[in-house]
Amino acid sequence: MQEEPIIKSSISKQIADQLRNSIINGRFKTGERLPTEDELANRYGVSRATIREALKRLAAQNLVRSRRGPTGGNFVNQPTHEELAESLSGAATLLVSLGSMDIEEIVDARRVLQGSCLKLAAQHAKPEQVQKVQAALVRQKQVGISDEAFCHADVAFHRALVDAADNSMIRFVMYTTIEALVPITNMVLSYVKDRHEIIAIHERLLSALEQKREDELEIALNQLLDYLMESFRLAQIQRSKYQKPPSGSN
Amino acid sequence: MQEEPIIKSSISKQIADQLRNSIINGRFKTGERLPTEDELANRYGVSRATIREALKRLAAQNLVRSRRGPTGGNFVNQPTHEELAESLSGAATLLVSLGSMDIEEIVDARRVLQGSCLKLAAQHAKPEQVQKVQAALVRQKQVGISDEAFCHADVAFHRALVDAADNSMIRFVMYTTIEALVPITNMVLSYVKDRHEIIAIHERLLSALEQKREDELEIALNQLLDYLMESFRLAQIQRSKYQKPPSGSN
DNA sequence: CCGATATTATTTGTCTGACAAATACATGTC
DNA sequence: GACATGTATTTGTCAGACAAATAATATCGG
Numbered sequence: 001m002q003e004e005p006i007i008k009s010s011i012s013k014q015i016a017d018q019l020r021n022s023i024i025n026g027r028f029k030t031g032e033r034l035p036t037e038d039e040l041a042n043r044y045g046v047s048r049a050t051i052r053e054a055l056k057r058l059a060a061q062n063l064v065r066s067r068r069g070p071t072g073g074n075f076v077n078q079p080t081h082e083e084l085a086e087s088l089s090g091a092a093t094l095l096v097s098l099g100s101m102d103i104e105e106i107v108d109a110r111r112v113l114q115g116s117c118l119k120l121a122a123q124h125a126k127p128e129q130v131q132k133v134q135a136a137l138v139r140q141k142q143v144g145i146s147d148e149a150f151c152h153a154d155v156a157f158h159r160a161l162v163d164a165a166d167n168s169m170i171r172f173v174m175y176t177t178i179e180a181l182v183p184i185t186n187m188v189l190s191y192v193k194d195r196h197e198i199i200a201i202h203e204r205l206l207s208a209l210e211q212k213r214e215d216e217l218e219i220a221l222n223q224l225l226d227y228l229m230e231s232f233r234l235a236q237i238q239r240s241k242y243q244k245p246p247s248g249s250n
Numbered sequence: 251m252q253e254e255p256i257i258k259s260s261i262s263k264q265i266a267d268q269l270r271n272s273i274i275n276g277r278f279k280t281g282e283r284l285p286t287e288d289e290l291a292n293r294y295g296v297s298r299a300t301i302r303e304a305l306k307r308l309a310a311q312n313l314v315r316s317r318r319g320p321t322g323g324n325f326v327n328q329p330t331h332e333e334l335a336e337s338l339s340g341a342a343t344l345l346v347s348l349g350s351m352d353i354e355e356i357v358d359a360r361r362v363l364q365g366s367c368l369k370l371a372a373q374h375a376k377p378e379q380v381q382k383v384q385a386a387l388v389r390q391k392q393v394g395i396s397d398e399a400f401c402h403a404d405v406a407f408h409r410a411l412v413d414a415a416d417n418s419m420i421r422f423v424m425y426t427t428i429e430a431l432v433p434i435t436n437m438v439l440s441y442v443k444d445r446h447e448i449i450a451i452h453e454r455l456l457s458a459l460e461q462k463r464e465d466e467l468e469i470a471l472n473q474l475l476d477y478l479m480e481s482f483r484l485a486q487i488q489r490s491k492y493q494k495p496p497s498g499s500n
Numbered sequence: 501c502c503g504a505t506a507t508t509a510t511t512t513g514t515c516t517g518a519c520a521a522a523t524a525c526a527t528g529t530c
Numbered sequence: 531g532a533c534a535t536g537t538a539t540t541t542g543t544c545a546g547a548c549a550a551a552t553a554a555t556a557t558c559g560g
Contacts, residue, residue, distance in 0.1 A: 010542065012306065024347050036511065047544045049299055052513090053306045056262065060307035061341075069552030070510040078348060084341060091311075091334065092422075097274050098328060101418045109419035112366040120362060168351045169359035169430065172342075173423035180419065260513065286540065297515045302542090319523030320539040 012053035015044055019058060023076055030078040034064070037074070062087060084172065089179030096180055103232060106180050107225050114162075117174055118217040121164035122209060130209060133160040137202050140195075147189050154185060157202060164209065181228075188231045197227055262303035265294055269308060273326055280328040284314070287324070312337060334422065339429030346430055353482060356430050357475050364412075367424055368467040371414035371459060380460060383410040387452050390445075397439050405432060407452060414459065431478075438481045447477055 022028050034040070037055070041048045055074055058064045062079045066072070079087075095101050121129075139145075140153035155178060162174040189195070201224045208216035272278050284290070287305070291298045305324055308314045312329045316322070329337075345351050371379075390403035405428060412424040439445070451474045458466035 012542085013309075016310070024344060026347070030348060038511085049302075049545090050543060052299075053303060053542095056303045056306045057310035059263075060266070060310035063344075066512060067552085068510090068512045068550070071553055072511050072551080074512085078350075079344075081350070084345065088338070088341070091338070094274060094313075094329075095334065095418075095422070097276070098280055100328075100331070101422075105417050106419045109417055109423070112370055112420065113363060113423070116362040116366045167355050167359055168345075169356045169427060170362065172345070172351075173359070173363070173426060176423060177419065262513085288540085299516090300514060303513095316541060317523085318521070318539090318541045321524055322522080322540050324541085 011046055012050045013057065015046070015051065016054040016057040019054060020061075020063065023058075023063060028076050030076050032076050033073045034076065035073075081168070081171070085175040085179075088172070088176045089182075092176045092180035093183060096183060101180070103184055103229070106177070106184075107229055110177050110181065111222065111225055113174065113177060114221060115218055117162055117165050117170055118205075118209075118221060119214045120167065120170070121161060122212045122214045122217060124166045125164040125209060125212075126166070129160070129164040129166070130206075133157065133164060133206055133209065136160050137199075137206055140202065141199055147186070150195060151182065151186050151189060154198070155179070155182060161205065161209070184232060185228070188228065188235050198224070201227065261296055262300045263307070265290075265296070265301065265304040266307040269304060270311075270313065273313060278326050280326050282326050283323045284326065285323075331418070331421070335425040335429075338422070338426040339432075342426045342430035343433060346433060351430070353434055353479070356427070356434075357479055360427050360431065361472065361475055363424065363427060364471060365468055367412055367415050367420055368455075368459075368471060369464050370417065370420070371411060372462045372464045372467060374416045375414040375459060375462075376416070379410070379414040379416070380456075383407065383414060383456055383459065386410050387449075387456055390452065391449055397436070400445060401432065401436050401439060404435060404448070405429070411455065411459070434482060435478070438478065438485050448474070451477065 019028075019034070023030075028034055035043065037048050037051050040051045044051065055064060055066070059066070062077055062083045064074045065077045066074045096106070136153055136157035136159075140150060140157060145153075158178045159175065162171055162178070165171070165174075201220055204220040205217060205224070208220055269278075269284070273280075278284055285293065287298050287301050290301045294301065305314060305316070309316070312327055312333045314324045315327045316324045346356070386403055386407035386409075390400060390407060395403075408428045409425065412421050412428070415421070415424075451470055454470040455467060455474070458470055
């Protein structure tokens with residue numbers, strides 16, 4: 001067994017993987033500073049540019065962050081839930097925009113997953129978590145706010161709902177599912193001017209949560225998603241009227 | 251409004267973000283080749299090293315892949331589901347290893363999410379998907395296979411179950427949840443030598459799927475997760491016997 | 501002695517130019 | 531026509547340099 005005969009991937013990638021493993025296995029602890037780029041270069045016997053490319057790969061995954069100066073360096077980053085959710089939703093929006101997932105699938109997924117999630121929320125929700133849901137809804141009900149602000153509040157509302165389930169793992173995956181639908185919600189909103197319907201359903205969700213009525217929660221959720229799908233179809237029709245269908249879309 | 255007065259992040263990061271947006275907005279289509287590094291460097295008015303660091307950030311997210319030679323270059327990569335699942339599970343294992351999520355939460359999440367997922371599977375599963383589940387179970391039942399191989403087959407089994415739900419979004423998030431538990435499963439297996447219990451429950455799951463019995467699926471799932479948690483606790487106790495608690499672990 | 505300011509050292513960020521390696525394409529030889 | 535050879539193109543890596551940020555230290559005035 002030779003050392004490493006048939007390496008096909010680039011050195012910088014290999015180094016990135018090694019460093020990554022060192023982090024996961026705890027050889028580098030979170031918050032700790034890793035050796036300077038010069039020293040890493042010496043240690044691995046490569047140039048600093050290569051080391052930097054490896055570090056940038058890790059930085060793209062929020063695994064390290066760098067700071068300049070004497071006390072600076074590259075530090076192992078404990079990704080916050082926010083950062084994690086962000087990179088996840090980045091992946092999700094990418095999938096959607098590349099057409100790897102269609103809207104029906106996402107809506108179906110949300111029907112099922114968020115359904116379970118809401119049941120959990122009804123069981124576990126603490127008062128302050130319910131209050132957060134309410135706060136988001138209040139923001140959403142402000143008259144005269146922009147589409148963007150409305151959509152932002154919409155996301156906050158659903159995130160608060162998910163948070164009420166009080167489970168990190170569920171939060172992790174549900175944030176992704178929610179984010180994946182944001183572009184569609186945005187599109188729908190620009191055609192469907194009236195937001196009353198959405199707000200009404202949200203209010204229904206909130207009161208059902210307060211009363212811990214699981215059945216009611218499920219009904220309201222389905223109502224919301226049905227409305228979203230219906231609006232989406234209308235928006236698509238409207239769109240194809242004004243903007244000729246791309247016949248030879250190549 | 252000046253051009254860009256108060257930028258704090260590095261140029262390479264900014265360029266990476268710009269390229270990323272160009273890809274998402276479809277200015278660069280999937281499979282397409284982007285300009286050579288030299289040309290990008292000219293276009294952005296930076297050095298090639300900077301461009302390369304930006305590209306490595308994107309490569310770390312599986313957004314681009316590079317090839318050498320005349321027809322080579324950096325190409326926009328349509329991430330396969332495998333790659334996506336891989337990077338997701340990478341994030342998940344990271345979260346677990348960094349202790350951002352505890353096992354109870356993951357198991358609870360799986361109870362709920364996979365529960366819904368199995369119901370969907372019972373409704374939608376196509377024959378060939380059921381067959382894949384069966385195939386994975388057969389592999390797992392081979393006598394004398396290593397812990398590693400057993401665990402691999404275990405993942406394949408659960409993935410096949412998820413695939414049976416026939417929904418890309420669900421697959422996306424469930425793969426993550428499954429992967430997050432792999433390290434624990436591994437650890438449990440190294441202490442709990444007997445695999446019969448797991449296989450028995452898996453067989454129960456399979457037959458319940460074949461008969462489309464949703465209630466039975468849920469019961470079996472809970473049984474499996476209960477067993478896992480119980481074994482995990484035992485493993486922890488066993489562990490603390492042989493390996494002194496790290497009192498001053500410095 | 502103290503405090504504000506200047507200097508210095510360290511480390512990442514970026515630039516420049518070069519060469520190595522892979523690889524498609526053209527060219528030449530038999 | 532088949533096969534070897536060269537050649538151009540593009541990424542991968544290297545080496546050394548300077549710029550920018552920043553914390554520690556030294557300096558000077560009170």
